[in-house]
Amino acid sequence: MSRCIQMRRRIETYFKHMQSIRFFLLITCISLALSVIWIQYAEIYRKVEKLPSDVKYILLWTRYDFAPFYYFGKGQKAFVDKKCPVINCYVTTDRNYFNGDVTKFDYIFFNGRNTEPLTKSDLPLSRSPRQKYVYFNMESAVNIPVCKDIYEDFFNLTATYRLDSDIPIPYIQVKNTEGEVIGPKPEMDWVVGGSIDENLAMRLKNKTKAVAWFVSNCRSRNNRREYVNNLQKALEGYKLSVDIYGKCGPLTCPRKQKNCSTILDRDYFFYLSFENSFSVDYVTEKLITAMQHDVVPIVFGGADYSRFLPPGSYLNARDTTPTELAATIVDLMKSYTKYSRFFGWKSYYSYRDPSSTDNICEVCKALNSVSMEKPKYYKQFRSWWLPNFGERCR
Secondary structure, three states, X not given: OHHHHHHHHHHHHHHHHHHHHHHHHHHHHHHHHHHHHHHHXXXXXXXXXXXXOOOEEEEEOOOOOOOOHHHOOOEOHHHHHOOOXXXXXXXXXXXXXXOOOHXXXXXXXXXXXXXXXXXXXXXXXXXXXXXXXXXXXXOOOOOOOOOOHHHOOOOOXXXXXXXXXXXXXXXXXXXXXXXXXXXXXXXXXXXXXXXXXXXXXXXXXXXXXXXXXXXXXXXXXXOHHHHHHHHHHHHHOOOOOEEEEOOOOOEOOOOOOHHHHHHHHHOEEEEEXXXXXXXXXXXXXXXXXXXXXXXXXXXXXXXXHHHOOOOOOOEEHHHOOHHHHHHHHHHHHHOHHHHXXXXXXXXXXXXXXXXXXXXXXXXXXXXXXXXXXXXXOOOOHHHHHOOOHHHHOO
């Protein structure tokens, strides 16, 4: 009996010992994890004297709460969180970071959404020859022109949706089957043809509705609503319609809801990727909506769409009248063979919106490029941004 008691005590002691070891190992693992996190993040908000000498200091001069500025976060955190290949960019909105000396910043960012109300006295009072002023804008040049002459010979660099910007930050990203980013760019070498799988073929054959349009901005400078109204009238002659979802139509379906994606894939042949204005390279998430679903985009914008889309993957409303477009829609709805050819590109490419991820990494990477060190000024910036700015700014 005594041996049994001794054996039980030994077992109890053993398990207590094992629990202690487990507890110790657990604490050790937690401590190690916290240490890694600390090493990764502790220096993100460091004081200037503690940062490495190769850091690029960035001051956001205009408001932080407009895209793309709010994607940059503060310090280096955004670049670390997004696992950017280059993270030595330090972002702040604090003009007193260098004790009020803004000439010590390597780059000063200005968001075009907020520059027009500024006067000369609202801009930096002194400027270092080595620092660069960078113009950002994700809004159409027609909607957000630059009218004041104080911006002539003012900006050194541009970071906009335009593909000829010093740092292009488009709404659209095109990848090949290896996951490499291959566009958009001014000259695309598209692979054409391709086949579709049986599952996609089945979905395409089961579609029943003509056209969908998700829209919340009912006003535009390019009369897109007038075009849609005329297309609607033309389709009515075939007992078809443009189904308008959102603030500008009778139907509701918040785009963030999964059901909206489902109805595009399941029901609709076409989707209106209509921009709100005509500007060079201004192609927004409206196109992503179509390209990420089983629906053919009908585009309406000022871009050269060959930079963004493979040939034979879309219809361009500006190339035809609403009446002619309605007839084309009906013809394609009747012919699975013709319609299915619009999806051959899916064998080679995929589309995504890089606005909050890759674009941010590209900015930091570009700021570290040797080419950025070369002296450069946009002497006639207003006409670069919008050639007919004089007419628009009346």
